[in-house]
Amino acid sequence: MSYSTFIQPKEAFENLQNPNFLFVDCSYSLADKSWGAEEYKKAHLPGALYADLHDDLSGEIITGKTSRHPLPQKEALVKFFSKLGIDKNVQVVAYDATAGFMAAARLWWLLRWAGHEKVAVLNGGKGAWQHAGYPLTADSSPAQPKEFIATFNDTMLASAAEVMASIKSGNNCLIDSRTADRYAGQNETIDPVAGHISTAISKPFNAKIGKTGVAEPSVYKEHFKDEYAKGNVVFYCGSGVTAAYNVLLAVYGGYPLPKLYAGSWSEWITDAARPIVTGA
CATH class of the missing domain: 3.40.250.10 (Rhodanese-like domain)
Structure with missing residues (x-):
C-alpha cells in the first residue's frame, strides 16, 4: 500500500523497518533557523534523515526579486532527493516536530512537483508519534543514495x-x-x-x-x-x-x-x- 496525503502514526510505525520507507524530519522554525536541525539531533524517528527548509527545500534568495523561500532549482532538487535515497519504489514519510506540518508539506509538494506520488505527511507530527508511545532516537543514520528520476509538472x-x-x-x-x-x-x-x-x-x-x-x-x-x-x-x-x-x-x-x-x-x-x- 502506498500513501499520497497523510499517514497515521500507527501505520508509519508498522513500516518503520520497511526498506522501501524513508522518513524525513522537516522540523523548522521561522524564528530560529537552527532550531529544526538541533531538534532533529535531540530526538527523531529511528532511521529518519533531515531536510532543512532553508538549505534543502528552498532556492537562492535574490533580494527584490524572489520570495523568502523560492523554489529550489530543479537540478539541485533532483540531486538532493537522490542524496536522500529516493527512487520510484520509495515511500517517503515527511514530518514536523509539531502538528502544523509547515515544512513537511513543503517537502510533500516538492516531491509531487517532481513527479513522485508516494509521499505522505505524518499526521500529528513527531508529537503524535511520541504520544502514541513509539520510539525516538538521537542516533543518526547514514543516507543510502539512489537515483531520483524527476518528471516535473x-x-x-x-x-x-x-x-x-x-x-x-x-x-x-x-x-x-x-x-x-x-x-x-x-x-x-x-x-x-x-x-x-x-x-x-x-x-x-x-x-x-x-x-x-x-x-x-x-x-x-x-x-x-x-x-x-x-x-x-x-x-x-x-x-x-x-x-x-x-x-x-x-x-x-x-x-x-x-x-x-x-x-x-x-x-x-x-x-x-x-x-x-x-x-x-
Missing part, C-alpha cells in the same frame, strides 16, 4: 503574471493561506508591506488543524467546497510554504491538485505596480 505552478492576469479577468479563485490578521494587513512582522493580493480569499492554513493533526477528509471537502466551485484555484501565502499545507489539505479532501503561486506575498510586493488590499 509545471502546471502545478502559477506565476505572478498569471495571478495578475486572473485578477483582471476574474477567472481564478485566489486563496491566501496566511493567518487572518496578516491577510487583513495587521500584525505584519515578517514582510515589509502588509495586506493581501487583490481579490484573494482568506483561508488560513491552520484553520482546520488540531493539536493531534487533521480530521477526516470530509472536513476539508466541505472547507474548500465554495472555492473549488468557482474553479481554477490558486493558493499562496507569505513565501510559498504554508500554502503547500493548504494544497495538501485540499488534495486530502478529494480535490484535484490546485495551482500554487510559489512566490507568494513576499515576491508579489517586490513590484509596486501589483495591486494589494488591506482589511478583512
Whole structure:
C-alpha cells in the first residue's frame, strides 16, 4: 500500500523497518533557523534523515526579486532527493516536530512537483508519534543514495503574471493561506508591506488543524467546497510554504491538485505596480 496525503502514526510505525520507507524530519522554525536541525539531533524517528527548509527545500534568495523561500532549482532538487535515497519504489514519510506540518508539506509538494506520488505527511507530527508511545532516537543514520528520476509538472505552478492576469479577468479563485490578521494587513512582522493580493480569499492554513493533526477528509471537502466551485484555484501565502499545507489539505479532501503561486506575498510586493488590499 502506498500513501499520497497523510499517514497515521500507527501505520508509519508498522513500516518503520520497511526498506522501501524513508522518513524525513522537516522540523523548522521561522524564528530560529537552527532550531529544526538541533531538534532533529535531540530526538527523531529511528532511521529518519533531515531536510532543512532553508538549505534543502528552498532556492537562492535574490533580494527584490524572489520570495523568502523560492523554489529550489530543479537540478539541485533532483540531486538532493537522490542524496536522500529516493527512487520510484520509495515511500517517503515527511514530518514536523509539531502538528502544523509547515515544512513537511513543503517537502510533500516538492516531491509531487517532481513527479513522485508516494509521499505522505505524518499526521500529528513527531508529537503524535511520541504520544502514541513509539520510539525516538538521537542516533543518526547514514543516507543510502539512489537515483531520483524527476518528471516535473509545471502546471502545478502559477506565476505572478498569471495571478495578475486572473485578477483582471476574474477567472481564478485566489486563496491566501496566511493567518487572518496578516491577510487583513495587521500584525505584519515578517514582510515589509502588509495586506493581501487583490481579490484573494482568506483561508488560513491552520484553520482546520488540531493539536493531534487533521480530521477526516470530509472536513476539508466541505472547507474548500465554495472555492473549488468557482474553479481554477490558486493558493499562496507569505513565501510559498504554508500554502503547500493548504494544497495538501485540499488534495486530502478529494480535490484535484490546485495551482500554487510559489512566490507568494513576499515576491508579489517586490513590484509596486501589483495591486494589494488591506482589511478583512
